[in-house]
Amino acid sequence: MNLGIAGKTAIVTGASAGIGRAIAREFAESGVNLVLVARGAERLSATAKDIADRFGVEVLWVAADVGDSGEPDRVVASAVERFGSVDIMVNNAGRACAGGIMAASEADWEEMTVTKLSAMRRFCRAVIPHMRQRHWGRIVSISSIGGIHPNYRLMVSHALSAAINNLTRSIALEVARDGILVNAIAAGAVLTDNWASNMLPAVRKQRPEFVNQSDEAMVKLLGEEMTPVGRFGQPEEIAAIAAFLASDRNGFITGHTMEASGGADRFM
Ligand SMILES: NC(=O)c1ccc[n+]([C@@H]2O[C@H](COP(=O)([O-])OP(=O)(O)OC[C@H]3O[C@@H](n4cnc5c(N)ncnc54)[C@H](OP(=O)(O)O)[C@@H]3O)[C@@H](O)[C@H]2O)c1
Structure with a gap:
C-alpha cells in the first residue's frame, strides 16, 4: 500500500529502541524524513545513521528528555528549522513502571507523568500550529492496553495510558476540522x-x-x-499500525484508541 507520505516530516520520540525505532524505520521505508528523539545520544545517533544509510531519507536526531518542560518546544523548533514543518508526531517515549498504589513511589509517579502525559500535551501544543497551517497532520500516541483494562501491578503506567487515550480523543475533536487526525495505539505485551x-x-x-x-x-x-x-507482539507489528494511522490513506479514523494486544484484555 502506498501510504502517500513520502517527503513528509515526522517526529518520533523514544526512537532509539523498541517500538519507536520500529516506527521510525517503517516511516523511513515510506520516504518520510525523520526527527528522532531519545535521551541517550550514542544509541540515538547510531539509529539515525542506520536509518539514513538504509532508506536514504534525511534524519535529524535530537538528544532530549521529553519530560523536561522546555524540550518539546526545542525539538519542534529544530524540526521546523531543518525541514520547514512537522506533519506527523509520534508520542512514544517512556517505560513501564511496575507496582501498585502502595509500591509505586512518588518519584515514579512524577517521572512517568511528565514523560508520558505532559510530554504528549506539550508536543501536541507545539506541532498543531504547523499542521494547521498546511491543513494536514497526524498525531499517534502509544499507550497500553492497561489504559482500557487496568492491572494493579502496573498502576502508574495504566492510569497514564487511560489519560493518554482520553487526551487523544479530546485533542482529536478540537482539531478535526483542521485536517489533523489524532489517534492512540493501546499496545499489549510487545x-x-x-x-x-x-x-x-x-x-x-x-x-x-x-x-x-x-x-x-x-x-x-x-x-x-x-x-x-x-x-x-513484535515492535514492527505496532509500527505497521502507526504507519497507517499516520498516513494519507487514513482519512476517517480520529479520536480512536486502537487495541494492539493479540486479543489480550489484561497485561501481565
Ligand atoms: N513494550 C511493551 O510491552 C509496551 C506495552 C505497552 C506500552 N508500551 C509503551 O510503548 C513505549 C515504548 O516502549 P518500548 O517497549 O519500545 O521501550 P524501550 O524499548 O525501552 O524504548 C524506549 C525508548 O524511549 C526512550 N526514552 C525513555 N524515556 C525517555 C525520556 N524521558 N525522554 C526521551 N526518550 C526517552 C529510550 O531511549 P533513552 O533511554 O536513551 O531515552 C528508548 O528510545 C513506552 O512509552 C511504553 O510505555 C510498551
Missing part, C-alpha cells in the same frame, strides 16, 4: 528491551514461580498466558 531490562525482573519479584526461569522461557510462558494469539 517484546522490546524494556521487557528484558525492566519488566521481566519486576515480574520475577511479583511472581515467585518465575524466579528460576530464563528470560526466554518467561517470554514464552507469559506470551502464552497473557495473549490469546499465544505470544508477545
Whole structure:
C-alpha cells in the first residue's frame, strides 16, 4: 500500500529502541524524513545513521528528555528549522513502571507523568500550529492496553495510558476540522528491551514461580498466558499500525484508541 507520505516530516520520540525505532524505520521505508528523539545520544545517533544509510531519507536526531518542560518546544523548533514543518508526531517515549498504589513511589509517579502525559500535551501544543497551517497532520500516541483494562501491578503506567487515550480523543475533536487526525495505539505485551531490562525482573519479584526461569522461557510462558494469539507482539507489528494511522490513506479514523494486544484484555 502506498501510504502517500513520502517527503513528509515526522517526529518520533523514544526512537532509539523498541517500538519507536520500529516506527521510525517503517516511516523511513515510506520516504518520510525523520526527527528522532531519545535521551541517550550514542544509541540515538547510531539509529539515525542506520536509518539514513538504509532508506536514504534525511534524519535529524535530537538528544532530549521529553519530560523536561522546555524540550518539546526545542525539538519542534529544530524540526521546523531543518525541514520547514512537522506533519506527523509520534508520542512514544517512556517505560513501564511496575507496582501498585502502595509500591509505586512518588518519584515514579512524577517521572512517568511528565514523560508520558505532559510530554504528549506539550508536543501536541507545539506541532498543531504547523499542521494547521498546511491543513494536514497526524498525531499517534502509544499507550497500553492497561489504559482500557487496568492491572494493579502496573498502576502508574495504566492510569497514564487511560489519560493518554482520553487526551487523544479530546485533542482529536478540537482539531478535526483542521485536517489533523489524532489517534492512540493501546499496545499489549510487545517484546522490546524494556521487557528484558525492566519488566521481566519486576515480574520475577511479583511472581515467585518465575524466579528460576530464563528470560526466554518467561517470554514464552507469559506470551502464552497473557495473549490469546499465544505470544508477545513484535515492535514492527505496532509500527505497521502507526504507519497507517499516520498516513494519507487514513482519512476517517480520529479520536480512536486502537487495541494492539493479540486479543489480550489484561497485561501481565
Ligand atoms: N513494550 C511493551 O510491552 C509496551 C506495552 C505497552 C506500552 N508500551 C509503551 O510503548 C513505549 C515504548 O516502549 P518500548 O517497549 O519500545 O521501550 P524501550 O524499548 O525501552 O524504548 C524506549 C525508548 O524511549 C526512550 N526514552 C525513555 N524515556 C525517555 C525520556 N524521558 N525522554 C526521551 N526518550 C526517552 C529510550 O531511549 P533513552 O533511554 O536513551 O531515552 C528508548 O528510545 C513506552 O512509552 C511504553 O510505555 C510498551
